Structure formats: C-alpha cells, structure tokens
Amino acid sequence: MAENAFRPNGGRHHVVVIGAGFGGLNAVKSLKNADVDVTLIDKKNHHLFQPMLYQVATGLVSSGEIAPSTRQILRDQDNAHFVNGNVTDIDIKAQTVTAALDDTERTFEYDSLIVAAGAGQSYFGNDHFAEFAPGMKTLDDALELRANIIAAFEKAELTDDPAEREKLLTFVIVGAGPTGVELTGQIAEMAKRSFNGQFSNFSPSSAKIYLLDGAPQVLPPFGKRLGRKAQRTLEKLGVDVRLNAMVTNVDEKSVTYKDMKTEQETTIEAGVKIWSAGVAASPLGKMVAEQAGVETDRAGRVPVNEDLTLGEYSNVYVIGDMMGLNRLPGLAQVAMQGGAHAAKLIEAKLDEESTANEKEAFDYFDKGSMAVISRFNAVVKMGKTEMTGFPAWIAWLALHVAYLVGFRSRAIVALNWLINAVSPVRGNLAITDQQRLARNKMGKDA
Numbered sequence: 001m002a003e004n005a006f007r008p009n010g011g012r013h014h015v016v017v018i019g020a021g022f023g024g025l026n027a028v029k030s031l032k033n034a035d036v037d038v039t040l041i042d043k044k045n046h047h048l049f050q051p052m053l054y055q056v057a058t059g060l061v062s063s064g065e066i067a068p069s070t071r072q073i074l075r076d077q078d079n080a081h082f083v084n085g086n087v088t089d090i091d092i093k094a095q096t097v098t099a100a101l102d103d104t105e106r107t108f109e110y111d112s113l114i115v116a117a118g119a120g121q122s123y124f125g126n127d128h129f130a131e132f133a134p135g136m137k138t139l140d141d142a143l144e145l146r147a148n149i150i151a152a153f154e155k156a157e158l159t160d161d162p163a164e165r166e167k168l169l170t171f172v173i174v175g176a177g178p179t180g181v182e183l184t185g186q187i188a189e190m191a192k193r194s195f196n197g198q199f200s201n202f203s204p205s206s207a208k209i210y211l212l213d214g215a216p217q218v219l220p221p222f223g224k225r226l227g228r229k230a231q232r233t234l235e236k237l238g239v240d241v242r243l244n245a246m247v248t249n250v251d252e253k254s255v256t257y258k259d260m261k262t263e264q265e266t267t268i269e270a271g272v273k274i275w276s277a278g279v280a281a282s283p284l285g286k287m288v289a290e291q292a293g294v295e296t297d298r299a300g301r302v303p304v305n306e307d308l309t310l311g312e313y314s315n316v317y318v319i320g321d322m323m324g325l326n327r328l329p330g331l332a333q334v335a336m337q338g339g340a341h342a343a344k345l346i347e348a349k350l351d352e353e354s355t356a357n358e359k360e361a362f363d364y365f366d367k368g369s370m371a372v373i374s375r376f377n378a379v380v381k382m383g384k385t386e387m388t389g390f391p392a393w394i395a396w397l398a399l400h401v402a403y404l405v406g407f408r409s410r411a412i413v414a415l416n417w418l419i420n421a422v423s424p425v426r427g428n429l430a431i432t433d434q435q436r437l438a439r440n441k442m443g444k445d446a
C-alpha cells in the first residue's frame with residue numbers, strides 16, 4: 001500500500017471514480033450490487049445536468065433542480081462513498097489519486113480507476129476572451145450569466161443615453177451548437193415575451209441578439225435541413241444569425257469576427273458576450289495519458305482501447321467527454337453508456353466464475369440528439385428520423401425530464417415548463433451581487 005494512502009476497511013476491491021457527472025455517476029450506480037467499495041470524487045458537491053444549464057441561465061428553473069447533491073443521490077448505496085475534493089494528482093503506477101478541498105488533502109489507493117472528469121470550455125488558444133465572454137459549463141457560469149443578462153436590462157433602464165442603451169442591450173452568443181442555439185432562443189424569449197411591458201424607459205424587445213458561428217450552418221451535427229429550420233425559427237424571434245463568421249477578438253466592449261467568404265472584419269459592440277464554441281477535455285486527461293505513454297488529441301481527449309482502458313493499464317478506464325474513441329461525440333449518452341461499460345468489465349474481472357469477456361469492446365448505442373429552439377419548438381434527430389416544431393418539443397421535454405435525477409426535480413421542472421408554456425412568467429429571476437460580481441475574485445477554477 002502507498003504510504004499514508006487511504007482505502008476502505010474490509011479489504012474489498014476498491015474502485016475510485018473521478019467525476020460525478022453523467023459518466024462517473026452512472027458507473028457508480030452500475031456497481032451498486034458488485035462486491036467492491038467505490039469512492040467517488042468530485043470537485044463539486046453536486047451532479048450537474050448540463051443539458052439544462054441554459055434554463056438556469058435564463059431563469060426558467062432553479063439551480064437545485066438540475067444539480068442535486070451527489071451525497072444525497074448516493075445515500076442508499078451502501079458500497080459507495082462520496083468525497084468532495086479537487087483531484088490534483090493521479091499516479092497510475094502507484095495506483096493513487098490525491099484530492100483536496102481548500103487546504104485539506106487526502107490520497108486514495110485504488111485497485112480500479114475510472115476517470116470521468118469531463119471537459120471545460122475551449123477558446124481555441126485565445127484564453128483571454130474568457131474574461132469578457134464567459135462560457136457555460138458549470139452552475140457558477142450559468143448563475144453569473146443570468147446575473148449579467150438581467151443586469152443588462154436593469155442598466156438599460158437607468159441610462160438616458162440611447163447609444164449606451166443599445167450597447168447594453170446587445171447580446172452576442174458565439175457558437176451555434178445546441179448550447180448556443182438554446183441559450184439564444186431563450187434570451188430572445190426573455191426580451192420579447194417575459195420582460196414585455198416591465199420597463200419604463202425602453203421596450204425590451206428592442207434588444208439585439210446575434211448568434212455567430214464560423215461554420216456555414218447552425219447545429220451542424222443535426223444536418224442541413226434541421227439546421228435551416230432552427231435558423232429560421234431563431235430569425236423569426238428576431239435573432240441575427242451570422243454564419244461563416246470566425247471570431248477574431250473579444251474585449252470588454254465588443255466582439256470582432258471575420259467573414260470567412262469575404263474576409264471582411266466586423267465589430268459588434270455588445271454588453272453581454274457569451275462563449276459556447278468549443279470544448280477541451282479536463283487536464284487530468286493529459287496527466288494520465290503522459291503516464292501511460294499515449295498522446296491526447298487537439299481537444300485534450302485521451303485515446304483509449306476499444307474496451308475503454310488506457311494503454312497497458314487494464315485497471316484504468318477513461319470515459320465520457322475525456323475519452324477519444326472512434327470519433328464518438330461529447331454527449332451525455334456516450335458518457336453514461338461508457339460508465340456502465342467500465343463497471344460491467346470491472347465486475348467481470350472480479351468474478352472468477354464469470355465467462356464474460358473482460359475486454360469487451362464498447363458498443364455505443366446512439367439514441368439521437370435534440371435541441372430546443374424556443375417555446376413549443378425543438379429539433380430532434382434519431383438516426384434517419386427527424387422531428388421539428390411542437391412534437392419535437394414534447395419529445396425533448398419528456399426525455400429531459402425523465403433523465404433528471406430525483407422525482408422532486410422531475411416534478412418541479414415539468415411544472416415550471418408547464419407554467420412557462422402558458423404564461424410569460426419565469427420563476428427564477430433573482431440575482432445576487434455575488435453572482436454578478438464575484439467570479440473574478442473567485443478565480444477561473446470556480
């Protein structure tokens with residue numbers, strides 16, 4: 001045993017799982033009946049349902065509904081133990097993981113390791129954009145964004161200068177993937193519908209909302225037809241969609257992009273700038289890849305073997321957004337199925353009587369993709385089946401509510417959506433000074 005490293009009493013096989021996101025949490029749950037002790041480590045104390053983050057950012061649901069306490073989720077799983085700590089070191093030769101919360105640190109010894117630390121925002125080498133155009137990956141991001149969006153309207157009410165008001169009420173969203181599209185649609189609905197008639201000095205519907213992307217269409221993974229449909233729906237809501245628009249600079253006051261066809265540069269002065277254009281795998285990926293002698297790809301993803309193990313290390317699995325395998329996309333289902341697969345192989349290796357293939361290749365089952373454009377309007381792609389409009393919105397709602405963790409969250413979110421469908425009122429528009437101002441003081445890793 002590594003000196004001073006912790007492992008549970010009783011001598012059972014010890015599985016350490018890093019990350020309580022879709023992949024890690026599903027791996028832990030899949031090990032519920034296995035003869036193992038599981039230690040799940042996450043730097044956040046909650047499991048975050050990222051697909052609904054934009055709804056927190058736009059006041060549709062509260063943070064608690066999409067981020068239940070991980071400790072509470074696992075309260076009935078006797079073989080699982082949760083640790084709230086930031087993993088700072090992994091040593092795959094010594095089989096140890098070190099995690100810290102503030103200045104308290106502990107090292108854990110494992111027999112099997114599942115690394116599921118997900119991905120963060122990528123600014124494609126322009127990290128300084130982050131100061132002015134925050135991304136949306138964490139609850140802190142969504143709450144800060146909500147505070148910035150609402151504060152823009154409040155400041156517009158205060159100013160007498162029409163040019164200043166126009167700038168304050170200009171929103172630029174960079175990245176027309178599902179997150180960018182969903183966020184754009186909701187900001188437009190806030191301006192046109194929810195805030196209608198609530199301000200004295202201006203009409204909220206005068207807000208200008210731009211969606212920029214370097215690609216030639218919105219929602220590229222959904223194909224041309226659905227992309228065009230989504231674009232038209234946004235444009236009907238008053239959104240200015242600019243494609244082939246490669247962002248070249250973001251500063252305190254503006255966003256500049258280059259038209260990829262004409263090479264012409266355009267600068268848009270904007271009060272609120274949001275980045276949803278790229279992802280980079282957790283730096284823990286590089287840490288384990290280097291030790292295993294494999295090279296991460298440009299997005300920091302770790303190439304894994306077909307069974308999701310890492311290089312020669314048959315007791316180390318890398319799953320979800322961190323893994324690079326057969327160009328699988330960064331989707332919740334890829335992570336969840338990867339977590340279940342790793343758990344299954346760990347159990348198979350421990351069961352001496354089992355005839356199961358301990359190196360079974362991961363076989364991803366594609367359940368499709370969905371994105372909400374606006375109220376009553378979504379796009380869904382499931383294999384060759386494509387849906388748009390209201391039926392797609394119902395499918396989106398049913399699926400997302402079903403996948404939320406906990407009955408309480410499901411019930412409250414369903415109710416919130418029902419209320420929003422029939423009334424412009426949003427139930428979560430309170431903002432605090434901490435949300436609006438504290439990020440820079442908290443540091444980037446918050």
Ligand SMILES: Cc1cc2nc3c(=O)[nH]c(=O)nc-3n(C[C@H](O)[C@H](O)[C@H](O)COP(=O)(O)OP(=O)(O)OC[C@H]3O[C@@H](n4cnc5c(N)ncnc54)[C@H](O)[C@@H]3O)c2cc1C
Pocket residue numbers: 018019020021022023024041042043044046047048050051052053054085086087088116117118119136137178179282284319320321322330331332333335370
């Ligand atoms: C805004 C947004 C919307 C999305 N919408 C959709 C959608 O509609 N459909 C879909 O299928 N997918 C969607 N995705 C993608 C989906 O959320 C991811 O593919 C999925 O979360 C990946 O799961 P994961 O387990 O790999 O990582 P995550 O779910 O990101 O979990 C990683 C966990 O690791 C923890 N962690 C990270 N670093 C450390 C560390 N050093 N120490 C300890 N813990 C650490 C994090 O706190 C986090 O809890 C969306 C993503 C975002 C950001």
